[in-house]
Amino acid sequence: MSNPADVPAPSPSATGGPAAEPLGVALFGLGTVGGGVAERLLRHPQTLTAGRPLSLKHAVVRDVAKNRGIDLPAGVLHDDMRRAVDDPAVAIGVELIGGIPQAFELCRDLLRAGKHVVTANKALICERGPELFALAAEHGRMIRYEAAVAGGVPIVAGLTESLAANRITGIRAILNGTSNFLLSRMADTGASYADALAEAQKRGYAEADPSMDVDGTDAAQKLVILSRLAFGAEVTFADVSMGGIDVLDAEDLSFAEELGCAVKLLAVAKRTERGLELSVRPTLVRRTDAVANINGPMNVVAVRGDLVGDAWFAGPGAGREPTASAVLADLLSIAAARPPFRPRQPDSPLRPVPADELFSRFYLRFRVVDRPHVFAALADILGSSGISLASIIQHAGPEADDNADPSVVSVVVMTHRTSGARLRAAAERWAKLESLRGEPVVMLVAD
């Protein structure tokens, strides 16, 4: 028989009562986010009132000589990882060094040493999360990673705690702020991809090497993490059908506008009869859809649950302070002794659907030499691949000069719903068309 007293009420130490002793924190990495976390821990401890107070014991960096503009107490800054991991005064280690192999070893060593772990490392959680969760369970410690997905947006807590009673049926999200900034900029100003990227780099919204942001990798890693939490599914990075925005031109944004749509790098995870559909792709989203109006470096995650209907979480997906906000929330949850919820278990094993079996409407943009029969050849390829056309846009090109080479024009084909396999088959055939110029652009069209 259950006994009410078995559910502990907040104890004085868990609620930060007068008897509460500080919990020691070790930061590993003191870059943008680490600096933000350290600053708040040192300067505004009075705002961090959940559970036991937090006390910064170590800030472990590679180069102690580097000026970071933070005034740390004596002895806190050093380069000896092992000393921090082994310090019995440390209860929580915060992994902010990035990358995968070294970060994995650090988290493993922290858990083995009986420390709780907080990390903002999406690549680590995507690639090696399951191993770390098993280690944490084995050692009776927590690992939290709110900051690993969508920066300041509390989607890990939202999915696992606030929406815990829901059977999740789908997620639609914008998870990469760099791509979203670039797409907003291109749509608003007509800028080329290259110009928009230069602008984003100047304003701090894109890294010097933005490839993982713009090719879909970053968003796909985050989608894997969210899908495990939402569906309890065993999914990996390879299960995500992925495409980036780096193939788009200004004219694709303007064709989309003409079709009443915005282009978003949309991350989608969807329960279907065939299994779990996972994709990160440039996608046409109707302007009347609220997702189309999330602009600039913002992130949004729309979760569909069987009870809640659609719940939305939006906010800044990156940056020093927003990411620090999420890391600190994890620290506070540990300080308040709030165990995370148990992950969802699927009713039955959820198979990730292969890209060939994904069904969607598509936007296809071709550049072709403007001469008779070119479009007929394209239409023939699509038709004989079993893809039916919903509409076609081709604007009049410059008047051809009889003496000049034929000009190159853009043709946009909107398809009816078809499969990834059919599209792949058609692409193999159109690649051989002698009148084609450059790589055609393929985007999904949201339902």
Next chain:
Amino acid sequence: MSNPADVPAPSPSATGGPAAEPLGVALFGLGTVGGGVAERLLRHPQTLTAGRPLSLKHAVVRDVAKNRGIDLPAGVLHDDMRRAVDDPAVAIGVELIGGIPQAFELCRDLLRAGKHVVTANKALICERGPELFALAAEHGRMIRYEAAVAGGVPIVAGLTESLAANRITGIRAILNGTSNFLLSRMADTGASYADALAEAQKRGYAEADPSMDVDGTDAAQKLVILSRLAFGAEVTFADVSMGGIDVLDAEDLSFAEELGCAVKLLAVAKRTERGLELSVRPTLVRRTDAVANINGPMNVVAVRGDLVGDAWFAGPGAGREPTASAVLADLLSIAAARPPFRPRQPDSPLRPVPADELFSRFYLRFRVVDRPHVFAALADILGSSGISLASIIQHAGPEADDNADPSVVSVVVMTHRTSGARLRAAAERWAKLESLRGEPVVMLVAD
């Protein structure tokens, strides 16, 4: 010195391991929301996997004979509140009976009997929350109320847990789905307030007596709850400057459209130099502001924090399943032994700013008899009250027939920023204008 082991890791019982015994739940009230909660507890226990399993022991109702369409196990349904409160097998009581005095007594009795409490009762928490929180602390039990604000939108957890590290500077929210549905409907179709209300009642978005929804009361109660959580401020219902949408006409929506704005019943809580500004008022919001695009029965809460910047939470603000989703999240948090965070403490006492000291731009719509000097009289009143005019809209009325009475026309005045006191002084004077027809409409204009 701190000891890492002092922070308990999830215990087998807290994580729902095999040893976990069920926690007894008593539902008080089995109406729309109670029915939704009961159904999920009975039919889908496998989805409720956070911490110890939940077991429905009592569903206490006034009239046991009423058919509720739910098949409850034998002995669960009865009308003896005391029996459920005193049952040692019950760990958590869920108050869904509504109203204030009886609900207060029930929650008090539950806490005194050593039970945790979950409630969806915003009026109760607004009016008597502080007494209940003190009782809960005294008895070492939790009281949770995620469903009391914005239905399925997890804003209580968001503010207190996910954004715990932030100093909150402001909240802008749409907290009443009925009003938002009516305003969206009037704007989209040009329907009158009365017609939109009839439509909302037919579709289940408005009660038979919608007065608390449309006059601002419901939203103001929710804003009081959010303000206590966000600012740690001791605020009461009387501190909210309140106005409803029941005074608006279709033409106000169309004037707003002409001004590039939507009308929203906006709930605002804002830290200023003068203290805490609290208002719930029909407000003109620029169409480019995402809040303007939250339509129909949706709720949204935009929280501004010093770290996160702007974080958004949106979703269905009412309804059987969304509200049940929030009640169940609270039950699961208790089942997982997750203590709530300690409320924020203000740096210094935060005084609610009196309505007279609120500053805003205003939209004023007058109906006046269309004859010479009428507008001059109005302008004189505003000017000599120290209110300066930003712009005026008056459309040509029907051509006056020399033999007929002068027609009545609408005049909209947009003011520059001014105080509530000045507006009140002006209103006392314009009320005496003999050419005025009906009560003028006053709306705020969002910054």
